[in-house]
Amino acid sequence: MFKFTSSHNTIGFKDKEVIGIIKMEKYPVNGKYPINDFKTGESWRLFKIMGEFVEGIDSLHDIGPAVSIFGSARTDCDHPYYKKAENLAAVFAKNGYSVITGGGGGIMEAANKGAATENADSIGLNITLPFEQKPNPYATTQIEFKYFFVRKVMFLKYAQAYIILPGGFGTLDELFETITLIQTQRIRKFPIILVGTEYWEGLIQWVKDKLLKENMISKKDLNLFHLLDDPDEIVKVVVDFNQEPII
Incomplete structure (x- = not known):
């Protein structure tokens, strides 16, 4: 019997190869797609996936109130969006929130920096990519x-709000998937x-002019998100929402 010990749990397995998978080994990218990694059998791939869930949940289960902040990895440190993200994360930290990001550069770096400056938990959920992400x-x-x-499950599971700053396809992916999950009642509203x-x-005007006018969404779906700029107002929306009783 072999054992994998994380910071909180010990899990036993019968096969040494499984242990290597569960220990979150570095994965080569080099143009290979994880979902089609034929070097690994289907059963072993499930253990890789399980290992990522174990590591994520084990690391984050006691972080307390947190917000997930999203935005471009390409934003320079002297850009106003970078400064806005850093300041906003610091305001959340001062109000007792941990900050979760994708762990990379740009807006993600700014948010982690703002949280770390205020000695709050500053969490990066990094993803192995062939470019940009480090x-x-x-x-x-x-x-x-x-x-x-x-990775997306970890963002959702531990966040009391999603804060979406300017970004590209990855940011839009997080935005629209989360709106869809709330709309279809697959996750709690936040x-x-x-x-x-x-x-x-x-983008919001396009949603109104196209999706709403052509009956692709309902008018009430526009209430699934807010558009705000002031950090104090943003934090107030999150704090007030999470103080409401759950019925």
Whole structure:
């Protein structure tokens, strides 16, 4: 019997190969797609996935109130969006929130920096990619993932709000998947806040002009997200929502 010991649990297995998988080994990318990794049998791939879930839950289960902050990895440190993310994360930290990001550069780095400056838990959920993504130095807790869907569960499971700053396809993916999950009642409702009126107002207008007018969504679906800029107002929306009794 072989055992894998994390910081809180010991799990026993009968096969040594499984232990290597569960221990979150570094995965080579090199153009290979994780879902089609034929070097690993289907059963072993399940253990890889399980290992990522174990590591994530084990690392995050006691972090307390937290917000997940999203945005572009390409934003330079002197850009106003970077400064906005850093300041916003610091305000959340001062109000007792941990900050969870994708662990990379740009907006993610800024948010981790803002939280770390206020000595709050600053968490980075990094993903193995062939470009862009590398851990930033401001995440006091870094967890590595190979599978996007496992990483997404960690963002959702431990967040009391989603804070969406300007970003690209990855940011839009997180935004619309989460709206869909709330809309279809697959997850609990919580605040989704778009930060940056100038950046997001065109998208919101398109949602109204196309999706709503052509009856692709209901009018009430527009209440699933907020568009705000002021950090104190953003934090107030999150705090007030989470003080409401759950019926």
